[in-house]
Amino acid sequence: MSSTEVFNQVFTKAITDYHIKDDIDTPISNPYDRDSLENRLYLKCWIDTVQWHLEDLIRDPHINPLEALQLKRRIDRSNQDRTDLVEQIDSFFLHQFSDVNVLPDARINTESPAWAIDRLSILALKIYHMAEQVERKDADLAHKERCRAKLAILQEQQCDLSTAIDQLLEDIAAGRKYMKTYRQMKMYNDPSTNPVLYKK
Numbered sequence: 001m002s003s004t005e006v007f008n009q010v011f012t013k014a015i016t017d018y019h020i021k022d023d024i025d026t027p028i029s030n031p032y033d034r035d036s037l038e039n040r041l042y043l044k045c046w047i048d049t050v051q052w053h054l055e056d057l058i059r060d061p062h063i064n065p066l067e068a069l070q071l072k073r074r075i076d077r078s079n080q081d082r083t084d085l086v087e088q089i090d091s092f093f094l095h096q097f098s099d100v101n102v103l104p105d106a107r108i109n110t111e112s113p114a115w116a117i118d119r120l121s122i123l124a125l126k127i128y129h130m131a132e133q134v135e136r137k138d139a140d141l142a143h144k145e146r147c148r149a150k151l152a153i154l155q156e157q158q159c160d161l162s163t164a165i166d167q168l169l170e171d172i173a174a175g176r177k178y179m180k181t182y183r184q185m186k187m188y189n190d191p192s193t194n195p196v197l198y199k200k
Helices: 003-021 037-058 065-096 113-134 141-173
Strands: none
Touching: 003 037, 003 113, 003 141, 037 065, 037 113, 065 113, 113 141
């Protein structure tokens, strides 16, 4: 089984588990060992799944402004949690590949493995929810066919991205590419760099 087959299985489980109750306040019950990569991937996808539904809620044109502000704050916290987890996942890979002999002509990738895996988690969510649209009982045939065509593209994209991630991990393991990570420096979350906050 390839690395991304494992990743995609974990993402599917997280999404399926969330939709048992389909409630943004459902406590997470992570089935994987705390020190495992799967544990971090499950948590990452759970956060993505909750945020997906928060993003749906905040787009209600009739939402109470106070509720919208509370949701926006929650989405902000979720984005920070998501970023922190991506960095944890990259730390796992940095440790895993720490003994690799990097070849003299090794190249760097445009993104780290974890940021590519982040996109794979979001793709799993898009596929799940597009498949829901295909099966909607209250939707007309034209809507279902449009969504079926989009679903096919998303599934192809998932296949291509999975292949690219597997190849990236193989290249890093063989020393043909090397990893560098840059911690996210979100200035708006930092009271010392956000002028709205430090000028108070």
